[in-house]
Amino acid sequence: MKRLLPVVLLCALLVSWKPPVSLSKIKKAKKGVELVSGAAHKINEEEEYHIGRAVAANILGQYPLWKNGALTRYLNLVGRSLALRCQRPETYGGYHFALLDTAEANAFSAPGGIIFLTRGIVEMAADEDELAAVLAHEIQHIVARDPLKAIRSQRLKALGTFTAGEAVGSGGGALGVFQDSVMDISGTLLQKGYSRGQEKSADLGALDLLAVTGYDPGALRDMLEKIRAVEKKKVKAFSAHPSAARRIAYVSGSAGPAGGRNGREARGARFRQALARR
Amino acid sequence: MKKTAWFLVVLAATALFAADKALVVQVLRTRLLAQPDFLSASLCPLQKGNRLELLEAQGSWYQVRSAGGVKGFVHSSAVMESRVTLGGIAPGPKGASQDELALAAKGFDEGNEKKLRNSTGYNFADLGWVMEQEVDVPALARFVRDGRLK
Numbered sequence: 001m002k003r004l005l006p007v008v009l010l011c012a013l014l015v016s017w018k019p020p021v022s023l024s025k026i027k028k029a030k031k032g033v034e035l036v037s038g039a040a041h042k043i044n045e046e047e048e049y050h051i052g053r054a055v056a057a058n059i060l061g062q063y064p065l066w067k068n069g070a071l072t073r074y075l076n077l078v079g080r081s082l083a084l085r086c087q088r089p090e091t092y093g094g095y096h097f098a099l100l101d102t103a104e105a106n107a108f109s110a111p112g113g114i115i116f117l118t119r120g121i122v123e124m125a126a127d128e129d130e131l132a133a134v135l136a137h138e139i140q141h142i143v144a145r146d147p148l149k150a151i152r153s154q155r156l157k158a159l160g161t162f163t164a165g166e167a168v169g170s171g172g173g174a175l176g177v178f179q180d181s182v183m184d185i186s187g188t189l190l191q192k193g194y195s196r197g198q199e200k201s202a203d204l205g206a207l208d209l210l211a212v213t214g215y216d217p218g219a220l221r222d223m224l225e226k227i228r229a230v231e232k233k234k235v236k237a238f239s240a241h242p243s244a245a246r247r248i249a250y251v252s253g254s255a256g257p258a259g260g261r262n263g264r265e266a267r268g269a270r271f272r273q274a275l276a277r278r
Numbered sequence: 279m280k281k282t283a284w285f286l287v288v289l290a291a292t293a294l295f296a297a298d299k300a301l302v303v304q305v306l307r308t309r310l311l312a313q314p315d316f317l318s319a320s321l322c323p324l325q326k327g328n329r330l331e332l333l334e335a336q337g338s339w340y341q342v343r344s345a346g347g348v349k350g351f352v353h354s355s356a357v358m359e360s361r362v363t364l365g366g367i368a369p370g371p372k373g374a375s376q377d378e379l380a381l382a383a384k385g386f387d388e389g390n391e392k393k394l395r396n397s398t399g400y401n402f403a404d405l406g407w408v409m410e411q412e413v414d415v416p417a418l419a420r421f422v423r424d425g426r427l428k
Contacts, residue, residue: 043386044304045304045305046304046387047386047387048386049306050386050387050388050390050391051386053391053402053405054391054394054400056405056408057394057400057401057402057404057405058399058400060400060401060404060405060408061398061399061400061401062399065401065404065407065408067404067407069411072411073411073413076411076412076413077413077417077418077421080413080418081418081421081422081425081427084316084317084418085428087338087355088355089316089353089355090305090308090353090355090356091305091355092304092305092306093305093306093409094305094306094307096408096409096411097411098408098411114405114408114409128425174390175390175393175394178386178390178391178394179394179397181386182394212428213427213428214422214425214426214427214428215427262426263425263426263427266424266425266426267425267426270424270425
């Protein structure tokens with residue numbers, strides 16, 4: 001009987017076995033998430049969350065937070081409506097949207113999905129669809145993990161040379177790299193800017209995201225026209241982005257998805273209502 | 279001796295088959311949903327590390343069964359494939375997973391974030407307020423419907 005034990009177990013295994021979901025199906029399902037991760041894929045979700053929090057805290061160290069509960073709630077409703085439909089709807093700590101109290105027209109996305117819009121850009125938008133266009137562009141940077149790509153490769157190489165003890169211990173090695181990485185990202189978000197390729201991808205991705213969410217993709221062009229008008233006056237707006245004229249050229253050149261005009265007026269009414277609560 | 283070897287082979291094969299269909303929640307919190315749609319009914323909350331049995335992949339969604347036997351859907355961005363480990367039958371480091379070890383080696387963790395709290399130029403107090411601003415699912419569903427969104 002004892003000799004039969006392996007055979008019995010093997011039979012039991014075969015009887016209970018169901019064809020596994022094929023790996024190709026799993027890979028297909030993950031495609032949208034993994035294709036966009038590029039060179040930054042070695043930083044996992046949890047690491048992205050922690051560095052994202054530090055970058056967000058650094059941005060809040062430079063710009064005052066606009067603690068308007070009602071307007072922040074509205075911003076989160078618009079932002080999360082979009083995030084649900086993007087290629088990366090779930091991040092480690094989820095998407096969070098907040099306002100910065102400055103007249104400068106700008107928007108920043110910290111790793112993991114903490115997205116800031118300034119009072120200046122919110123007041124520049126004419127309706128909810130234009131506000132959504134700005135948010136969709138920033139969400140696309142999160143989908144592509146663009147903020148992480150701002151970390152200089154030497155930082156990650158340096159981390160590889162630490163032992164686990166050095167990294168978690170009191171030695172400053174890993175903390176120094178962590179801080180330097182935060183500075184790499186903040187420097188890119190606030191001053192240097194992403195590459196033109198990254199910005200173009202975020203704009204074109206935003207057109208699709210607006211359409212799939214039910215917003216008018218044309219709102220991105222409408223918003224860029226406003227930014228161009230401000231740029232002509234030499235006022236500081238989206239200083240770390242390519243010129244609005246350049247962006248309008250490729251946004252207009254893209255065939256782009258249609259639709260979303262239905263309901264734009266109604267959404268505009270609730271936008272004005274939300275802004276009235278300032 | 280031969281019997282023990284056979285037994286280990288069968289156990290290893292069982293572990294491999296089981297692991298082939300297992301997923302692990304990789305985000306802090308998510309929900310097991312009734313339909314492959316974020317605005318559908320929530321069946322139960324899930325948190326980081328929860329293991330799920332993969333039943334079927336449907337586009338970017340997985341139909342899964344929770345440890346409690348509840349069948350539902352999770353989005354692929356919330357889970358990762360469970361690594362094949364023979365931790366139960368082979369000696370190895372107890373506790374830390376491969377991911378945890380990688381995290382410890384890199385230092386992009388809560389420990390270093392805490393050390394930054396006292397540094398100038400960082401405002402973690404206001405960040406706390408930002409992270410507290412939650413929107414519940416029924417309110418989001420109403421917002422989507424009222425705005426004629428999808």
